[in-house]
Amino acid sequence: MSFVFRVLLTLATIMLPVASVAATDRAALVLGMADYQYLPKLDNTRNDALRMAETLEGIGFDVTLGIDVGAEDMTRMLEGFAFRAEVADLALIYFAGHGVEVQGENFLIPVDVQVQSNRDVERQSASLKQLLAAVEKARKMRIVILDSCRDNPLGDALAGDTSETTNASTAPERAGLAPANPDRGTLVAFAAKDGQVALDGRGENSPYALALMEKMVQPGLEISLMFRQVRDLVLQKTGNLQEPHTYGSLTGVPFYLAGGNESAGSTDAWAALKPDQEEQLLALAELGDTRSMLGLAYIRLNPNQDRFDPTAAIEFLQRAADAGSPEAQFELAKLYERGTGVEPDPAKALALYRAAADQNFADAINDLGFLHYQGGLGLPANPQKALTFFERAADLRHPQAQFNFAALIDDGLIPNKDPEDAAQYLYAALRSGSSDVLKLLSERPTMFTDQTRKALQAKLKDNDFYQGSIDGDFGPGTQRGIRRAYGLDG
Incomplete structure (x- = not known):
């Protein structure tokens, strides 16, 4: 039996959750810009950020707070x-302050930016990217x-040519921000829909901040x-x-800012949803929301x-997959497999795996690697082709x-x-939170060559973990470094 096959079989056997070592953590960066030096000052953004930081800390976030920071x-x-x-x-990042769109890209403005043009x-500002x-x-x-x-002190008339500038006082006004298109698993929330202006409010906090803080502390x-x-x-x-x-x-795993059980599997976690929230899911599903x-x-x-x-699950998954x-394509593929x-349908399962993989869904790509390696769903065994799938899934973290x-x-x-390269992938797997990799490197490090182990030590040292x-x-020092890289105290 080749080493590759032994590794794949080992992973299929031991890659199980290790609750005793898994790290659960929430981190937030809260930024509030109010006392602008060269742009109109804002009334409530400082209050919003301070209160938001306090609210997030109250529901278990490790919060870094920045008030009136420069570029x-x-x-x-x-x-x-x-x-x-x-x-x-x-x-989670929360930003309260001036935000503008320039040439279709959104920028969040620090307090010390001296602006004569959109350039x-x-x-000088931080982009949404x-x-x-x-x-x-x-x-x-x-x-x-x-x-x-909350307002737009600038315009959006600057061309891409660096030689051309537009004075802010003569540029045409455009309210709001441009639409966002984040990667899967990421949510971008705007206080106001793209193209609209958010209100500062008449009290000490903006309407959006107040609504957020009211709802995010609601358990479950x-x-x-x-x-x-x-x-x-x-x-x-x-x-x-x-x-x-x-x-x-977002992914299909339910998540809660306050309360809830994210450690449960998807079926158990969703099943724990309260009846009124299931009714909301049904309503959103009727509107075409695939996550619902x-x-x-x-x-x-x-x-x-x-x-x-x-049968009803298949219907929901099929609707989401068709959308x-x-x-949904991946989950439906597993059911057909x-x-x-x-009824089992290998051809349909394979088509669904491929459809999900075409959208860079890493689970589907990884499973296609196994199918190509071992042969399955009508595919002939092709270890060489399988390697391309494993690399692609690895590069998608x-x-x-x-x-x-x-x-x-x-x-x-x-x-x-x-x-x-091997050490870089191992380090990335640790940082991504794989308790199985942590367990293997802690208990069976000699499954890797001396050269790879040395390279991993160097990687840990470069990042101040060792x-x-x-x-x-x-030994003990390297093991502490591995645990620290994973996110534990060592």
Whole structure:
């Protein structure tokens, strides 16, 4: 039996949740800009940020707070938070202050920006892309909330040519921010729908901040429904003058800012949803919301519930899959492969796996790797082709694929990859929160070559998790470094 096959079989056998070592963590960066030096000052943004930080801390977040920070400090805070967010289950950024659209891109303005043109905004402010990059490696969920665009002190007439500038006083006004298009698993929430202006409010806090803080502390309120209720509350409070909006597609795992049980599997977690929230899911599903369809399908796939109904689950999944949900396509593929609720249909299962993989759904790509390696669903065994799937899934930060691919590199089976590459994938799997990789590196490090172990020690040292010798010996010091890289105290 080849080493590759032994590794894949080992992973299929031991890749199980390890609750005793799994880290659960929530990190938030809260930024409030009010005392602008060269732009109109804002009344409530400081209050909103201070109270938001207090609210988030009260529901278990580790909060970093920045009030009236300049451009350099804002950049440093985002960089530091990005590293911190890698070991958080949920990473959240809340920004209250001036936000503007320039040439179709959104920018959040620090207090010391001296603006004569839109080009100054681009050079001196933080873009929404930077905020998204700061949360993108969080393990389960990523949220960016922009309580901004209370007014637009600039215009949007600057051309892309760096030689052309437009004075802010003569540029045409454009209210609000541009629509966002974040990656899967990331939610961007605007205080006001793109193209609209958010209201500062007549009290000490903005209507949006008040609605957020009221709803986010409500125990057991699933996060997609929470933002929906925030929208409805702001519309009510502002007489329909301001409509918050969310962009992005969350995973099918239910999540709660206060209360709830995210450690349960999808079917158990969705089944625990309160009846009134299930009714809201049904209403949203009728409006075409595919995540609500997924949640309803998971409820009906739970054999321990009186709502167990695989046929109804298939219908919800099929609707979501037809609407383009890669997660629904993947879940439906598994049901057709196993014959759960439907007659087994290998051809349909394979088509659904491929459809999900075409949308870069990492689970589907990783499973296609196994199918190609071992042969399955009518595919001939093709280990060489399987490697391309494993690499693709690994590069999409699928923890099991990262470990698999590191093992394949370590065995010398991937051309143009060396021990440093293997160590990088192992390090990435640790940072992504794979308790199985933590367990393997803690208990069976010698399954990797001495060269790969040394490269991993060097990687840990480069990131200040380890200070010992680069000798390939995974003694107490290296083990502490591995645990610290994973997000534990060591």
